Amino acid sequence: AEARRKIIAGNWKMNKTVPEALALVRELRGVVSALGDKVELVIAPPFVALHSVAQAIEDSNLKLAAQNCHWEVSGAFTGEVAAPMLKEVGCAYVIVGHSERRQFFGETDETVNKRSRAVLKAGMVPIICVGETLAEREGNQTLEVVERQVKGALAGFSAADVARFVLAYEPVWAIGTGRTATSAQAQEVHVAIRSQLARLYDGAAAGQVRIQYGGSVKPDNAAELLGQPDVDGALVGGASLKAGDFAAIVKAGV
Numbered sequence: 001a002e003a004r005r006k007i008i009a010g011n012w013k014m015n016k017t018v019p020e021a022l023a024l025v026r027e028l029r030g031v032v033s034a035l036g037d038k039v040e041l042v043i044a045p046p047f048v049a050l051h052s053v054a055q056a057i058e059d060s061n062l063k064l065a066a067q068n069c070h071w072e073v074s075g076a077f078t079g080e081v082a083a084p085m086l087k088e089v090g091c092a093y094v095i096v097g098h099s100e101r102r103q104f105f106g107e108t109d110e111t112v113n114k115r116s117r118a119v120l121k122a123g124m125v126p127i128i129c130v131g132e133t134l135a136e137r138e139g140n141q142t143l144e145v146v147e148r149q150v151k152g153a154l155a156g157f158s159a160a161d162v163a164r165f166v167l168a169y170e171p172v173w174a175i176g177t178g179r180t181a182t183s184a185q186a187q188e189v190h191v192a193i194r195s196q197l198a199r200l201y202d203g204a205a206a207g208q209v210r211i212q213y214g215g216s217v218k219p220d221n222a223a224e225l226l227g228q229p230d231v232d233g234a235l236v237g238g239a240s241l242k243a244g245d246f247a248a249i250v251k252a253g254v
């Protein structure tokens with residue numbers, strides 16, 4: 001009976017130039033304007049488009065997220081972007097620990113934890129991604145892996161902090177593959193994460209945390225996934241690059 005407001009986020013990954021991003025936002029604003037009260041809507045364009053997109057979504061029901069950030073607030077860290085900079089351009093959320101960052105850019109549970117701390121300190125909310133690889137699922141290690149990632153990401157946070165966070169369960173084998181977790185597989189992992197949070201923190205925090213599912217969410221599977229009691233939203237990759245598909249997914253969550 002918890003009233004968790006669903007949160008649907010579009011992770012644009014390394015797609016869209018600034019003009020392309022603005023064109024997509026223009027389309028999106030049209031198709032989601034009537035949908036965003038029951039569902040919270042977030043888009044995560046590449047860093048260079050954040051500033052322009054922030055201006056383009058003013059007075060809309062879309063919120064802004066970045067796809068990563070560094071944990072230091074400033075200094076000699078060539079090529080990095082600090083959390084306060086993202087807050088200043090208008091981000092409300094930062095995606096942290098996406099599996100692509102874990103796979104290709106050396107992200108670990110410890111750095112996910114440090115980045116999440118920086119995001120919170122800058123006045124934003126982290127969307128923390130966890131998920132097992134195909135080998136781990138086939139080796140029956142799914143829950144062990146996901147619980148280790150959750151515990152590592154959340155180390156040192158208070159129950160009150162955690163209650164506001166968004167987690168995203170993204171099985172690596174379902175990302176960009178067209179292969180989705182079944183709704184039962186998603187629900188099983190979401191419940192496991194929520195019980196873990198109840199053990200680590202308390203029932204109230206566990207009941208408030210929103211857990212998104214990510215991995216080949218499309219208009220035709222969104223209703224089934226979002227219909228699960230512990231699936232509180234979606235983190236959408238490919239389908240978020242098409243306004244019509246994103247809107248259809250949002251509609252499925254209303």
Ligand code: G3P
Nearest residue numbers: 011175176215216237238
């Ligand atoms: O963060 C979203 C994600 O990794 C899923 O991507 O393209 O499978 O929807 P996609």
